[in-house]
Amino acid sequence: MLTGGPLDVLTGDYLAELTLLILGRDRLKDPARGYAKTFLRQLEECLGLAADRGVKIVTNAGGLNPAGLAREIRTLARRVGADVRVAHVEGDDLLRERDWGPDVLTANAYLGGAGIAACLRAGADIVVTGRVTDAALVTGPAAAHFGWLAEDLDRLAGAVVAGHVLECGTQATGGNYAFFTEHFTEHFPEHLTERSPGHSAPHPGEQAADPCAAALRRPGFPIAEIHPDGTAVITKHPGTGGAVTIGTVTAQLLYETGGPRYLGPDVTARLDTVRLTDDGSDRVRISGVRGEPPPATLKAGLTRIGGWRNEVVFVLTGLDIEAKARLVRAQMEDALAARRPAEVRWTLARTDHADAEVQEEASAFLHLVVRDPDPEAVGRVLSGAAVELALSSYPGFHLTAPPGPGSPYGVFEAASVDAYAVRHTAVLPDGTRLRVPAAPAAPVVPGEGAQALPPEPAALPAPLPPGPVRRAPLGLVAGARSGDKGGSANVGVWARTDLAWRWLAHELTGSRFRQLLPELARLPVERHVYPGLRALNFTVDGILGAGVASQARFDPQAKALGEWLRARHVDIPEVLL
16 A cells, blocks of 8 residues: 555554454453554554655554554654654543443443544654544544544545445455456456467366456555545555445445444434445545434443353265254253253254265255353363264264364443543643543434434335346345444345346345345344445344354354345346346
């Protein structure tokens, strides 16, 4: 990013929900730690280059100890001879502010970008924060550069949307993109030429290079060109891989979001007002974003050790898969009866194929996952039972790996705290401590606390007229991207044409969504409509249990939930195919 072209600010988001749990355990071992050590290693390679080019760096890599990381950066700067001014933001750490209950390891409020802006206005070259919203890494520099105030809601909302597009890096330039094969066929036709006579064929056992994979191998990182009115253009440095299109930006806008009101500490951004337009090659303009006052509360993330977990995966090969699963399940249940773990979960994945030419393709997998507050209940009692069945169970008995002693798992919980009670503080380059006031909040709605009013129901397009249909995967006409938020997940689904949107908006209702994904049948599902993006967003509460660290599912972060949905077969109008 520093060498590829012009850049004013380089941002880095290091704090997934799981990361804070890891940093909390680090801090228990050494109170001087608690920050992302990888950031320091990366900074050592490029600090001098950033200083020479006048590029400011803003990162939340401070984690649980932003002051500690700021000190380490100053030490590094002296060692490499870089003249930089370092500031940091603190006040998000609420662990000692109240009694959060037993075993809570970390408690951090999600701060906004005002503290970052204060540090930059004071001349900081590098700003380190703890837990801030992902978008704050963009709203802070934008507010400092343009002199925006807290009441500039539409401008701040535009920066929030730009920040949301940037926060996952190459997901905005083709990474994890639903239509990646068509996408790179369209944007990189030079990769589709046949092998010329002068090129040798692949050696035996060597696969021919996939042209789409070659184009996707190193997608470039996205850049937001932000304008004084809050509009932005998403682009990337010339010559880098991937591509920036309305499709790739739409996919990222739908990632890990809930309803149309995207609540944040700086502003509430109305995602149902976002407009995307093509602005040239690898350039997508974001405009029309409306902002509303933020809520009077801040989200706080709590992590704790939830207990101990262990798993065994039995491989069932060939015939009588269901009978083999019943036998070993009954044997294991007998073995666990004397000290049964608090939670026992079985899942049979029928990955087997009849008359398979490869043994693995003839095999299914029976997953056993156990959890308990006591490590002894998931340790030897489980691993011993599994190993001891090796000569007395179903034919072909074997495991994917020897069972281990069990490991601790984490739990993430979200709480609300009064924004005015959080001591958001900017520690400027000269050491001055500046208290950052909370942004003016939305008025309290009688009977609803400090929550914002729900948006008006979005208008749906006219449905397609009846016509012939064909049974086919939903993904032929709809893209999707999914992800985690605590114990919940979201699946954003979008259409690429107005015609497909007219069908999708009426076909994919909440009940139809549940039918297509039977695992969700008993879970609360809420559907949100974004006409400007030709998109639907489904939030699924409770699908991830106590969060990603608890590993409640085969896909613990719901990253592939959208791809499962796209693989489901539905009756699609032939006019769309």
